[in-house]
Amino acid sequence: MTALDAIEHDGTEVEAALRQLHRRHDCHPSHLAWAEEAVRNFLAARADHSIEYASDGQAPLPVEHAWVTVTDLAAPDSRGALRYERTAWGRRYTSADGRVREIWLLSVNSVKPRTDAEIAEAAAVAATGVAATADFGECYQPVKIRGTLPGRVRVVAVGFGDGSRTVLADWDAEEAVRRYARYAKPVLARVIEADRVNPGSACIDCEGLTSCSQPPRTPFLLGVNRPHRPRRRRSVSVSDLRTHAACPAKYHLTRALHLKSAEPESSAIRRGRAVDAWLNEQHRARRNCRTALLPDTLPGLTTEETRTAVRMIAEHAAVCPLDGLPPTEELQVQARLTAYDPELDVVVIADPDLLYTDSGGWVWRETKTAASRPWEGRPLLEAFPQLALAVLMMAAGVPGGDPRRCRIELELLYQDGSACEELHPHDPETVDEARRVISALAGPWASDETFTTAPGRGCTGCEALRWCGPGLDHTAGS
Numbered sequence: 001m002t003a004l005d006a007i008e009h010d011g012t013e014v015e016a017a018l019r020q021l022h023r024r025h026d027c028h029p030s031h032l033a034w035a036e037e038a039v040r041n042f043l044a045a046r047a048d049h050s051i052e053y054a055s056d057g058q059a060p061l062p063v064e065h066a067w068v069t070v071t072d073l074a075a076p077d078s079r080g081a082l083r084y085e086r087t088a089w090g091r092r093y094t095s096a097d098g099r100v101r102e103i104w105l106l107s108v109n110s111v112k113p114r115t116d117a118e119i120a121e122a123a124a125v126a127a128t129g130v131a132a133t134a135d136f137g138e139c140y141q142p143v144k145i146r147g148t149l150p151g152r153v154r155v156v157a158v159g160f161g162d163g164s165r166t167v168l169a170d171w172d173a174e175e176a177v178r179r180y181a182r183y184a185k186p187v188l189a190r191v192i193e194a195d196r197v198n199p200g201s202a203c204i205d206c207e208g209l210t211s212c213s214q215p216p217r218t219p220f221l222l223g224v225n226r227p228h229r230p231r232r233r234r235s236v237s238v239s240d241l242r243t244h245a246a247c248p249a250k251y252h253l254t255r256a257l258h259l260k261s262a263e264p265e266s267s268a269i270r271r272g273r274a275v276d277a278w279l280n281e282q283h284r285a286r287r288n289c290r291t292a293l294l295p296d297t298l299p300g301l302t303t304e305e306t307r308t309a310v311r312m313i314a315e316h317a318a319v320c321p322l323d324g325l326p327p328t329e330e331l332q333v334q335a336r337l338t339a340y341d342p343e344l345d346v347v348v349i350a351d352p353d354l355l356y357t358d359s360g361g362w363v364w365r366e367t368k369t370a371a372s373r374p375w376e377g378r379p380l381l382e383a384f385p386q387l388a389l390a391v392l393m394m395a396a397g398v399p400g401g402d403p404r405r406c407r408i409e410l411e412l413l414y415q416d417g418s419a420c421e422e423l424h425p426h427d428p429e430t431v432d433e434a435r436r437v438i439s440a441l442a443g444p445w446a447s448d449e450t451f452t453t454a455p456g457r458g459c460t461g462c463e464a465l466r467w468c469g470p471g472l473d474h475t476a477g478s
């Protein structure tokens with residue numbers, strides 16, 4: 001955005017803006033390599049779009065200020081609010097005569113799906129918003145510029161990663177306002193009325209966290225002390241820690257910045273996901289898999305992959321936790337669990353495949369599909385660190401229940417068998433072992449400030465290889 005602002009608002013030449021970008025010291029080198037590609041992809045998408053919509057007769061001009069639609073009330077409403085401001089984040093353009101406005105909604109990788117409500121809201125803000133600026137935490141103030149409200153608005157989605165572009169709306173202003181009333185207004189009304197707490201990775205940007213009831217406070221959960229230098233609050237999952245242990249640069253690019261190239265996923269990952277999706281659907285409907293009909297096809301898998309996946313699903317029947325589960329017990333499929341370590345200022349996130357109650361305690365079930373038995377000979381908690389985090393979270397009282405009645409189950413599914421291992425979060429030796437495994441992963445992560453590449457076998461097929469100099473050198477050499 002900094003580079004595009006320089007190009008579009010300050011008139012800096014593209015190459016000069018990119019050179020400025022590469023002089024920054026506050027970004028990872030691979031981040032800058034990605035950003036250069038992203039800027040070029042975006043500008044190419046803009047150029048193609050301008051040719052397609054050349055019938056407007058005028059090149060659209062970039063708009064620096066936000067568009068803001070303000071509703072001022074005569075008296076405070078039931079929430080005590082006197083004013084509502086609606087904005088839409090993206091990049092903005094207008095025809096020279098001001099009759100056409102476009103708002104471009106941005107995605108990091110490819111164009112992503114948007115709801116009718118999002119599209120209608122962006123279009124309505126473009127149709128009715130006035131150019132305005134605001135300091136942080138202050139009301140927007142209109143900017144004195146000439147111009148009128150537009151007769152036509154477009155909402156365009158663009159993916160920085162691949163330059164993909166889709167026109168989501170091309171409406172006259174009345175249509176945008178109509179769609180806002182129909183699709184967006186009910187959603188916004190629900191949002192401002194809602195008082196439910198929804199802890200998750202968004203807690204890292206929340207100013208209310210310190211006075212919030214969620215996430216549960218679990219000091220020293222990761223077994224790591226506060227780093228010497230204070231840093232921004234972060235969230236972390238076991239997948240983050242494992243990725244960081246494999247390659248800090250890969251962690252930074254794919255887990256912190258969410259960048260990914262269009263590399264196809266491995267067969268094992270797709271197969272595992274298809275098995276998970278099928279099981280989750282059964283469990284959500286509270287169906288016992290022992291009596292379920294096996295699927296003939298699974299979305300996204302080849303015939304050969306389907307055959308293997310279906311054999312694994314068949315093996316699950318013998319260990320399905322719903323088999324014999326009384327209807328009075330609770331069941332949650334892929335519930336998000338969070339915990340907050342105030343010492344480290346880190347929100348810890350876990351998504352158990354299945355949570356269910358058993359006589360007053362919670363059971364945390366993780367299901368893994370595997371072609372072979374790779375963990376044998378290694379301690380279970382080391383081979384599957386998400387189990388170690390499960391032990392620590394349950395020992396700290398997340399998700400709740402009587403700790404002596406809580407347990408963790410690891411379900412392993414092969415083509416030719418299944419196994420179910422049990423772990424107990426009230427067993428001190430298990431907790432010590434779990435603490436050792438997690439702090440060994442979390443310690444280097446918590447103190448890392450440079451995220452250097454660890455070139456190795458993982459470089460081949462890495463989603464971030466495209467922007468990684470050391471990784472490209474390594475793969476070229478081998």
Ligand SMILES: [Zn+2]
Pocket residue numbers: 279282283287288289290316320321322
């Ligand atoms: Zn089942």
